[in-house]
Amino acid sequence: MERTNFTFVSTSNWLKTLALTLVFGFAGAQMANAQIFVFDAGGLPPVSPMTKVLPEGECGYQFQWTVGVSDPAGPATATAYITTSTVSTSVNPGATLMQLGFGQTYVLDVIAAVGTNTLTIRKDGPSGSVTQTYIIIVDDVRAPQIYGPGNMVVEVPSCDPDGVPVNWTVSTVDDCDLAPMLVHTGGPASGSLLSPAGSPYTVTYSSTDDDGNTATYEFSITVNQSPDPDPIVDVSGNGQFSVPACQPSASVYFTGNIYDCGISAGDDLTGQITVSGAPLTVVYIQEEDGFAFFEAVGNLAPNIYPVQVSYGGVTVSTLFNVIQDANQLPDIHMPGNLTFLLPACTNQIAGRFAITVTDDCDPTISLNRLSFTYNNGSGPQTLTPLPGFDLAQGYFEFERQLTAADDGAVITARYTDGNGNTRQVDATLSVTSQPDTWAPIIIYPSQDINVDLDPCEDDPALVFFEITATDNCDGDLDYAGDGNPLTPGSYTVTLNTLSGAGGTVSVFPIDIGGRRWLATLDPGEYQIVIAAQDLAGNIRQEDFQLAITQDPPPPTNLACNVDINFTLDDNCQRFVTADMVLEGEFGCADPNDFRVNIATDDDPTNGNILDGCGEFIYEVTYVGPDIDGPNQGGSGGGGGGAVVNGFTGAFASGNWNTGIPGTGTTPGDVTFTATTLSLVSGADDGVFASISMPADGQLQFDFDFQQEADIIDDVLLIDLNGNIILSLGDGPDDEIITGSGSVNESVQSGWILIFSITGDDFQTGGFDSFIEVTNFRFEEDATGGGGGGGTFPFFNWEDCWGYVTGED
Known part of the structure; x- marks a missing residue:
């Protein structure tokens, strides 16, 4: 790596100024023409290159030089910087200039790092810049230090032929290299499994710093084997064994462990483990590495036995106590769940439960000494087990019809064993009734x-x-x-x-x-x-x-047309009806309720047929019902005694209500003629026909009916208060019947007459259900009706006449 540092520092240290003035005065004649002059601490010009050796414990070399600069053209300044080519990261190089007073003389403080340092000093002035370079080599000659465990002695436990893992730590440090390289150069590595067979072991390491200095380290490991101990015979846990009550002896298991380094998995130790002092025989041995497990079995009576177990020259003695268990009371296990729920809408349920009875000395449970009772407050009752109970297992099941009265009932089980020991156990039932909270x-x-x-x-x-x-x-x-x-x-x-x-x-x-x-x-x-x-x-x-x-009834307001012309047909005739000659609104009246008679034509006997050409007189007379329809001020009411025969007038088909009495979609048929009324069942529902009595009077008719199973034919008469005055035709349920009847009944105005065929969305069974009504007659009381009597209708009407003219 290469590092560069330069610094200029100004100070007024007068002592250094005085010293340097003396030095420069001594050599002033020789350097009169130089622009940069440098002296080392000895007052001599430094040489380049120069080699320095690091002081002990240091990673850099520090020294001071004196630097002076001059320029013939004026004042000059100095700067200095240093660069290092090195692999060490411990020290940064540095070059610092400190000005002495206010002149052009400096103290240069240099720190040179390990490696090759290039120091550059530069003068800057009016005449230009001048540089001077020095090569400074700093050698690191100290090797790293290696620290380790020293010679080691390791003890391997007895019975361990494989040895033990051995761990150690080796480290290295260097004055200048922060991380010198450490290399394991020989012997086993730390953590290796070392055994006495390869002992002693030599371990070597080497360490090299970044300047190439190398150190070595060596230590030895001695592994020794501990001697094998005597076998260990462990028979703990065999101090006592119990013989059940009522038995003279019992098969007893005596167990133990042998710990010995010489035992390996797969060895056969048969005959090498012996048991004495009691009739016990070793029947099972399991060999593993370093130990063995054994079992000895014998049939022993209650007693204290001094048992000795021997293996490999080692004998262990123990007292083996076989004791007789005391005779116990019988055990009675009552039902685990005695909570029962009466669901809503239920007043009783079948409660089923089981009881188990056992005894240590009774091989089977005796029914003669066993009892079960039940008491729900009305006194104890004997509970009888269901068939199939098991005396050998002492298992008994019971079933009882439980009601709300059984809540809190007590079940008692009692048993006395063959030795006279008695146990009695009670259990309480909980019967909870779920309330009915659902409304209809x-x-x-x-x-x-x-x-x-x-x-x-x-x-x-x-x-x-x-x-x-x-x-x-x-x-x-x-x-x-x-x-x-x-x-x-x-x-x-x-x-x-x-x-x-x-x-x-x-x-x-x-x-x-x-x-x-x-x-x-x-x-x-x-x-x-x-x-x-x-x-x-x-x-x-x-x-x-x-x-x-x-809606309000439309008004009826009719009068004869005074003069009306008709065109005759090829036979010189014309059929004339009421709606052709009457003027005004018919309202609730029916044109068929009026009779037209042409009195003066060529043939006066044929009523409303106009015969021949010419002008003739016609008459219109009301011939319709006089007791039906909303009263519109008719002038009748005094005649009384009107009679209707058949289904005409007030009982004409148009005055009846018909429909489906159920929920089906295909009604039956209602058929009217002048003399009969017929009702026939439909594909999936019935049919009805009803009418309100137009006045007080006497009602008479005959009827025949046929009905299949699940279908009802009814003839009903209901008064103004909804009371059923008459009910005919209904036969027994689920019976196919036919029948007939007659009615002769006094009725009042407003009463309802109903003929009905009803069923529950039925399908016909191969034939129709029907009602047929004949000989229908109604005679109004002589006191008169609400709509009029005699020949007057329920609205204002007077017979009228006019002229008709026949034309070709």
Whole structure:
């Protein structure tokens, strides 16, 4: 490496100035023309190159020179620097100039490092710069120092033929080299396994610093083997052995260890280990390196035996005590888990448990001395084990029906062994009843029900729906009955009128997959509230709403056209109907309820057929029902006693409500003729037809029906309060039947007549279920009806006439 340092220092050290003035005065004549002049400490000019030897303990050579500079043209200054080519890192070279007074004379302080140093001195002045160079060689002649353990003696334990690992530490230091190289040059390395066979061992090291100086180090290791000891016979742990109670003797195991350096794995020591003093025989020896394990076995009666064990000339004695165990009480192990849970909805469970009885002297358990009892507070009861119990193992299983009353019951097991020792153990059962906290589930229409009545319909809306209340513990709950409060195990259905004229809700006599209900409601808003309570007292309440709407009926306002012309057909005729000659709004009236008669044409006998050309008089007469439809101020009401035969007038097909009573999608068929009404079941649901009684009167009809299993045919008559006045046609459950009947019943205005075929989303079984109604007759009471009587309709009407003109 090469290092460079230079320094200039100014000082006013007057002593050095005086000394240097004397020196320069002495040699002034010789150097009068020099611009740089240098003197060493002896006052002589230094030579170059020069060689210096390091002082002991130092890594650098320090000296001082005197330097003077001059310049013929004016003042001059001096600088100095030094560079070193070396591999040592211990000392940095340096060159420092210190000015003496205010002149041009300096003291040069130099530190030269180990290696070759180049010292440069430079003068700078008006006439230019001048340099002078010196080569200074500093030699490091001191070798590194090596430190080690010195000669070593190592003792190898007896029985160790492989030797021992030996460790040592060797280090080296140098005055100038911070990390001199240390080399192991001979002998074993530290940590080597050394045995007496190779002893003694010579170990050598060498160390070289960075200036090439080398030192060596040597020491010896002597390994000695310790002598083998006598074998060690270890029979500790064999002081006592127990013979079970009730047995005269027992097979006894006597064990020990032999520690000997001469034993190796795989040796056969049979016959070399002997046991005396008791009838014990060595039956097993396991040889390993340096030791052996042995077992001796014999059948010994209770006694104290002086046992001697010998091996390799070494004998060890010990007292071996074989004692008899005392007779013990029987052991009774009661069931580990006697906690039972009665799940919700369950009042009893089968509890199964096991008891184990053992005894040290009884080979089998005697049933004559064994008892099991059970006491749940009602007195002790004998517990009988289940078949298959094991007397040899003393294992007994039991099963008992447990209820909540068994909580805290005590099981007692008692046994007396053959020596008269008795043990009794009790165990307590815990029976926990899981409470029923689930309220009943109410199944009801998932959405509110909306019904829009025909504006011309005077009857209330008939709404069918199903309600079921079921409980996880109690199953399906019963309807509490009309007007009855909610009680455990039942449910109630309440109709609340939110707005409107009100209505009734009645339970249908049908209970297939849910009880069916019928609400008879006038237009308005209603709430159905269902409350259900199970036997545990849990209550749930649900509700839904029914909205019955009906637009106002359109007014009926009709009059005859005074004069109207018709074009005749090829036969010189024209069929004339009421809607052709009446002017105004029919409203809820039906054109078929009016009869047209052309009185003065060519053939007055054919009613509403216009015959021939010319002008003729026509008449319009009301012939429709006089007791049906919303009252619009009709002038009837005094005649009374109107009679309807068949399905005409107030009982015409258009006045009946029909639909699906269940949840299916394919309704049955409803067919009307003038004299019959027929209902036939559909593919997956039934059908119903209902009508409100138009007035007080007498209702008569005959009916035939056929129903297959799980299907119900019903003929029902329900009063204004929802009471079922008449219920016919329902046969026994799950029975295919046919039948017929007749009805002759006094009815009141507003009562509902229902014909219904219902089932639980059924499929037909190869034939149809049906109801067929014939000989239908209604006779209004003589007191008159709400819509009129005699020949007058429910709206203002007077028979009228006008002229018709037939043209080609």
